[in-house]
Amino acid sequence: MRLSFALGLALTLAALGAALISLVWTPYDVTALSIADKLQPPSPVHWLGTDHFGRDIGAMLMAGARTSIAVALVAVGIGMGIGVPLGLLAAANGGLVDEVVMRGNDLVFAFPSLVIAILITAVFGPSAVNAIIAIGIFNIPVFARVTRGGALGLWPLDFIRAAEVIGKGPARISVEHILPNIANLLIVQGTIQFSLGILAEAGLSYVGLGAQPPTPSWGRMLAEAQTMVSLAPHVAIFPGLAIVLTVLGLNLLGDGLRDRLDPRLRGRA
Numbered sequence: 001m002r003l004s005f006a007l008g009l010a011l012t013l014a015a016l017g018a019a020l021i022s023l024v025w026t027p028y029d030v031t032a033l034s035i036a037d038k039l040q041p042p043s044p045v046h047w048l049g050t051d052h053f054g055r056d057i058g059a060m061l062m063a064g065a066r067t068s069i070a071v072a073l074v075a076v077g078i079g080m081g082i083g084v085p086l087g088l089l090a091a092a093n094g095g096l097v098d099e100v101v102m103r104g105n106d107l108v109f110a111f112p113s114l115v116i117a118i119l120i121t122a123v124f125g126p127s128a129v130n131a132i133i134a135i136g137i138f139n140i141p142v143f144a145r146v147t148r149g150g151a152l153g154l155w156p157l158d159f160i161r162a163a164e165v166i167g168k169g170p171a172r173i174s175v176e177h178i179l180p181n182i183a184n185l186l187i188v189q190g191t192i193q194f195s196l197g198i199l200a201e202a203g204l205s206y207v208g209l210g211a212q213p214p215t216p217s218w219g220r221m222l223a224e225a226q227t228m229v230s231l232a233p234h235v236a237i238f239p240g241l242a243i244v245l246t247v248l249g250l251n252l253l254g255d256g257l258r259d260r261l262d263p264r265l266r267g268r269a
Contacts, residue, residue, distance in 0.1 A: 005256025011249025015242075019065040028056035030063045031214045039232040049234045052224065057235065061242050063216040067128065068246070071210070072197030074132045076190055079139020084186065086140070087147025088178060091155060092170035102148070105141035113138040113200050117209045128211040131204045135197050146189045150182035184261035188254050195250035202243050218243050 028046075034054030042049045048057040090101040111119075117134035124130055151174070154160060163173050204210035205219030213220075218239045225236035 002256075004252045005259075008249045008252025008254075008256055011245050012253050015065050015069065015246040015249065018062045019069045022059075022062035022066045026056075026059040026062050028059040030055060030059050030216050039228065039235065041232070042234060048238050049232070051221070051235050052228060052232075057221075057238050060216045060221060061218070061238060064218040064221060064239070065242065065246070067211050067215055067217050068198045068201050068219075068243075071128055071132050071135065071201040072194050075135035075139055075197045075200075076193050078132070078136030079143045079193060080186065080190060083140040083143025084147045084179075087144040087149075088151055088174040090144070091148045091151030091178070092174050098148075101144065105144050108137060108141045111138075114203065114207075114209075117204050121209050126209045126212060128215065128217075131201055131210040134204070134209075135200045138200075139193050139197070142193060143186065143189065146185055147182060150185045151178045154178055154181055184257075187261065188258045191250055191254035191257060195247045195254070198243065198246055198250070 032055070034050075037046075037050050037054035038052050040046055040050040040054075046056050046058070048061070051057055051060065086101050086105075090098040113134050116137055117131060120130045120134050121127075154177070160173060160177060163177055168176070201210055201217070202219035202222070205217040206223045208220075208223070210219060211217040221239040222236060222243075225232075225239065229236050
């Protein structure tokens with residue numbers, strides 16, 4: 001398990017490092033077209049080759065990592081920022097409040113992120129911001145359910161009863177006692193949703209609902225390469241590998257964090 005955690009951490013840091021470096025430097029300008037250099041195979045000049053516009057694929061992948069990670073990170077932030085308070089509220093109050101929150105979650109779950117994105121882009125047009133909103137909305141019930149489930153297991157415990165005896169209200173108990181004790185669940189779930197967010201962003205960009213040109217995106221790189229797979233397979237292989245390795249790294253990292261943060265599994269990590 002330690003090896004898989006180390007591998008996941010290395011792959012995740014590699015993706016994050018590429019995204020951060022692309023903020024200040026890429027080996028080639030990702031907006032510069034060079035038709036004379038189009039579809040070149042990997043070489044010492046262009047390590048990963050060029051696409052149908054002559055753009056360096058390595059530089060595009062670095063800039064695309066920035067887009068994918070930013071969209072997924074903000075979307076997870078939206079999900080946690082709204083879903084966690086809703087889950088704490090439902091667990092603390094129960095009854096009608098719990099029922100309203102959970103039925104609202106069920107309603108959102110009935111619409112996958114792609115459907116939500118289609119609805120949003122039909123009104124406001126396709127963009128990275130709208131992709132963030134769509135993925136973020138889909139993340140809200142996920143974090144609400146995880147938070148509620150973890151909190152419900154803590155409310156009957158003695159230390160919560162002691163906090164009630166000394167006069168602490170449900171809101172204060174939720175923030176001071178419940179939330180710190182379920183932080184491990186939220187961290188692991190956040191890692192998982194981060195990887196799913198990258199997949200969702202790639203899928204939305206693939207169908208034209210995500211980041212728009214000239215902003216690089218791994219999903220759109222795959223969409224643009226689908227007609228050239230037989231002619232220049234590297235154009236599709238490298239974006240696909242970037243998505244697979246990043247998602248794999250985040251999943252391995254999430255599994256490793258779960259084993260380290262869960263006392264029942266810590267001895268096996």
